[in-house]
Amino acid sequence: MSKLLEVNNLSISFTQYVQGLNRHDSKVITDLTIDVDEGEIVAILGSSGSGKSLLAHSILGILPYNSHVAGEIRYEGQVLDQELKEKLRGDEICLIPQSVNFLDPLMKVSEQAIGECKDENEHKEKKLRQREIFDKYGLDESVDDLYPFELSGGMARKVLLSTALVGNPKLLIADEPTPGLDAKSVKETIEDIRNLKEDGKGVLLITHEIDVALKTADRIAIFYSGYVIEINNVENFKNSENVLHPYSKALIDSLPRNGFNLTEGVQPLDEVSGCPYYENCPIRLDKCEKNKPELIDHKGIMIRCFNFEEVNNGT
Amino acid sequence: MELKASNISFSYNKNRKILQDFSLSVNSDQIIGLMGDSGSGKSTLCKIMAGYISHYSGEVTLEGKQIPDKDFYPVQLIFQHPEKTMNPKWKMKKVLNESWTPPQDLKDTFGLKEHWLTRWPNELSGGELQRFSILRALNPKTKFIIADEISTMLDAVTQVQIWEALIDHCKANNIGILAVSHDKDLLEVFCDDILYFDEVNNL
Numbered sequence: 001m002s003k004l005l006e007v008n009n010l011s012i013s014f015t016q017y018v019q020g021l022n023r024h025d026s027k028v029i030t031d032l033t034i035d036v037d038e039g040e041i042v043a044i045l046g047s048s049g050s051g052k053s054l055l056a057h058s059i060l061g062i063l064p065y066n067s068h069v070a071g072e073i074r075y076e077g078q079v080l081d082q083e084l085k086e087k088l089r090g091d092e093i094c095l096i097p098q099s100v101n102f103l104d105p106l107m108k109v110s111e112q113a114i115g116e117c118k119d120e121n122e123h124k125e126k127k128l129r130q131r132e133i134f135d136k137y138g139l140d141e142s143v144d145d146l147y148p149f150e151l152s153g154g155m156a157r158k159v160l161l162s163t164a165l166v167g168n169p170k171l172l173i174a175d176e177p178t179p180g181l182d183a184k185s186v187k188e189t190i191e192d193i194r195n196l197k198e199d200g201k202g203v204l205l206i207t208h209e210i211d212v213a214l215k216t217a218d219r220i221a222i223f224y225s226g227y228v229i230e231i232n233n234v235e236n237f238k239n240s241e242n243v244l245h246p247y248s249k250a251l252i253d254s255l256p257r258n259g260f261n262l263t264e265g266v267q268p269l270d271e272v273s274g275c276p277y278y279e280n281c282p283i284r285l286d287k288c289e290k291n292k293p294e295l296i297d298h299k300g301i302m303i304r305c306f307n308f309e310e311v312n313n314g315t
Numbered sequence: 316m317e318l319k320a321s322n323i324s325f326s327y328n329k330n331r332k333i334l335q336d337f338s339l340s341v342n343s344d345q346i347i348g349l350m351g352d353s354g355s356g357k358s359t360l361c362k363i364m365a366g367y368i369s370h371y372s373g374e375v376t377l378e379g380k381q382i383p384d385k386d387f388y389p390v391q392l393i394f395q396h397p398e399k400t401m402n403p404k405w406k407m408k409k410v411l412n413e414s415w416t417p418p419q420d421l422k423d424t425f426g427l428k429e430h431w432l433t434r435w436p437n438e439l440s441g442g443e444l445q446r447f448s449i450l451r452a453l454n455p456k457t458k459f460i461i462a463d464e465i466s467t468m469l470d471a472v473t474q475v476q477i478w479e480a481l482i483d484h485c486k487a488n489n490i491g492i493l494a495v496s497h498d499k500d501l502l503e504v505f506c507d508d509i510l511y512f513d514e515v516n517n518l
Contacts, residue, residue, distance in 0.1 A: 018433060047470045048442020098441065099398060142330075150327075153395045153464070154353020179467030180395055182352040182497050208470050247472075254475045256500035262479055263472050 002077030004202040005036040005059070005171055010071035011226075012054055012063070025068075027271050029054055029226040032071070033295060033302075036171065036202040041193065043205040043213035043234075045251065046223025047267055052206045053098050056175045059204075060095050061085030075171070090115070094169035098176045098206075100156040103148040110134070110144035113162040126166055133162045137188060153180040161189060172196055175206045190215050210255060214238070222248050225267040225276040228295060231302035244301060244308040247277050275305070283307045316343040316378050318390060318459045318491060320364055323373035325356075333359050336517040337373070339493075339510065341459060346482065346492045348502035351512025357495050358395065361463045364493070365392035377458065391452035395464040397444035401436040407447060408432040414451045424480045425450050426473070441468035449477065453484060460485060461493045466501070478505065 010032040018024045029051040036042045046052050057063050059073060061082050073080040075088065089095070104112055113130045117123040134143065137158040148156055157180050164172060174193065178186050186209075193203055193216050207213055213220055213234070220237055222230040222245060229245045236242035240252040250263040268276055275281070275288040285307050295304045319340040326332045333356040341347045351357050362368045364375055366388045375382065377389060394400050401410050411417070411432070422429075425446045431439060439447075445468050452460060460481070466474040482505055485492055496502055502509050 014438075016434070016438070045470070048468065048473050049440035053440070100396065101398060152354040152356075152358060158353070176468075180353065180464055180497070185353060186497075208467070208474075210471060251471050254471045256498065256504045260475055260504045262475050264476075 002074070003035045004038045004040075004076060005204070006072075006074040007032055007034045007055070007059070008072045008074070009033060010055070010058065010069070010073065012051065012058060012070075013068050014064075015066045015068070027226065029058075030271065030276075031295075032223075032226070032228055034204075034221055034228060034231070036204050038170075038202055039197055039200045040219070041197050041203040041205055041217045043207060043217035043220045044223055045207065045210060045213055045220060047225070047247075048208075049267065050223040051226045052223055053175050056095060056173045056204070056206060059085075059173060060089045060093060062089075091167065092170045094164040094167055094172050096160055096164045096172070096174040096177045100148070100153065100160065103156060103159065105148055108145055108147060109151065109159045113159060113166050115163065115167065130162060130166050133165050134158075137162065137185060154182065154185065157181055158185060161192070165192060169196075169201065171202045171204070173204045173206070176208065177205075178207065178209055178212050186212065210237070210252065222251070227276055227304060228302070229277065229304045233301070236301070244298070244303045245277075245305050246281050246283055246308075316458060316489075316491070317341070318364070318493075319374075319376045319379075320360075321374050321376070323360070323363060323371055323375070325359060325363060325368070325371040327359075334363075334371075334516060337515060339515060341491045341493050343458070343489045343491045344486075345507045346485075346494060346505055348506035348509040349493060349495045349512060350497065350499065350502065350509060353497075355512050356516065357512055358463055361392055361461045361493075361495060365390045365461055367392065387454065387456045389456060389458040390461060391454070391457045391459070392461045393445075393448055393452050393463060393465045395467070397448040397468070398436060398441065400448055401444065403436055405436075406432070407434055407436065407439070410436065411447055411451055415454045417450050417453065421450065421453070421484070424484075426476060442470070442473055445469060446477065449481060453481075453490075455488075457490060459491045459493070461495070463495045464497070465494075466496075467498075474501075 010029060012029040013025050013027040016024050016026060032055060044052050058069055110130055114126045117126060139158055161177055177189055196203055205217060214237060217234050220232055220234055221228050224247050230248050232243055240249040243249055252258060253261045254263060274290050275293055278284055278288045288306055293304045293306050295302050317340055321338045323334050323337040325334040349357060363371050427446050445465060466477060469477060
């Protein structure tokens with residue numbers, strides 16, 4: 001059976017004008033492979049600027065005009081081209097955007113959550129559902145008639161969440177739905193995402209908050225500098241010993257509750273010939289500088305590293 | 316040096332009060348954490364303390380004196396959404412240099428890359444923009460930093476890097492920090508004291 005969503009070897013690059021008419025191609029996503037099945041939640045964690053949001057935007061076909069996409073995205077076995085993307089987005093594929101700037105500043109928030117309707121009846125139906133969802137998130141009726149600038153950061157986030165939940169998507173792409181929310185609302189959000197899963201929907205959850213990923217996801221994919229470096233089951237992410245890639249370990253160790261350990265180094269600027277994590281890697285080999293490791297299957301875990309076995313034998 | 320907010324009351328409209336008799340003080344050598352529900356008024360308080368809102372009742376004082384409106388405001392606010400605080404028609408270099416020109420070593424500690432300076436704000440990710448807005452706020456005339464959820468856009472590894480760099484810089488230059496966050500674990504790592512918004516706000 002074909003998966004709900006499959007992304008194979010996706011790469012995205014941008015053409016920029018650097019000085020005058022000098023053009024420069026910068027590759028942001030180099031090699032991305034990920035899939036989401038029905039009734040499954042896949043979380044994507046990764047460094048800032050590693051291309052997480054771009055993946056979401058490319059699935060919905062809302063990348064800016066100067067981007068070039070290569071590779072293949074399949075939805076229910078069909079190749080997802082621009083025409084199909086435009087047909088499906090908003091109905092079968094929904095996005096919870098990362099930035100609250102995605103709200104229309106000139107439209108009341110309740111109308112934005114309801115969205116486009118065919119007729120009066122559909123509007124009434126959706127209005128009821130919108131009220132229900134707003135209530136659940138603690139947005140009372142006075143909020144319905146407000147405009148986005150009158151909301152606090154957390155309230156705007158909740159409105160964004162509602163816009164996606166009012167419809168009935170088969171695939172939800174949640175691009176950082178939780179920052180700026182208090183603990184209670186985060187819990188509600190997690191609950192809602194889990195409910196979607198129970199209904200057999202697929203969810204691609206992009207987040208920085210490892211705790212949110214741990215509480216919801218079935219599998220977690222780690223992004224670094226435009227590569228998927230590890231796809232692992234959620235149980236293995238409870239502590240850093242069971243994850244394989246050194247960057248994944250650093251990510252878990254740097255959580256406040258795990259000691260707030262400092263890891264030096266930033267992502268490479270341009271495309272590198274070897275492993276993207278070479279500069280900062282504690283277990284690097286000589287060959288990592290020039291050779292790019294492939295994403296390989298190691299006992300059901302996808303890993304992109306030459307040297308992971310040694311470390312994990314060592315610990 | 317002490318930044319003090321005393322008996323602040325504020326509301327956006329008559330129907331709903333946001334702040335009631337709110338008082339709080341931060342010393343130069345302190346990092347104070349502030350937690351509270353979404354929509355409770357944390358960001359409003361931040362804006363008042365950083366001089367963005369003027370029609371409130373109560374007083375914000377620095378060393379017992381009111382802060383003059385002219386000139387550089389010594390209390391700098393770093394916002395939750397960096398993309399909203401930058402002119403979309405300015406390249407990043409102009410955005411950064413509007414405040415000051417930071418030395419190279421400071422740029423390095425915040426992981427700011429030279430080629431980002433020639434980009435437009437919409438060509439950088441949220442985490443990258445946030446580094447700019449933090450560095451922009453660290454002007455030598457800054458005496459206090461109010462950090463409103465500054466690391467929610469960042470991954471865990473970068474979060475540590477940014478906070479360590481910010482705290483090191485502030486300790487070395489005697490700058491006090493008021494850190495607003497929902498992440499209790501995070502605040503407990505480096506704050507001298509954590510305040511709960513609802514307990515301080517007398518609504």
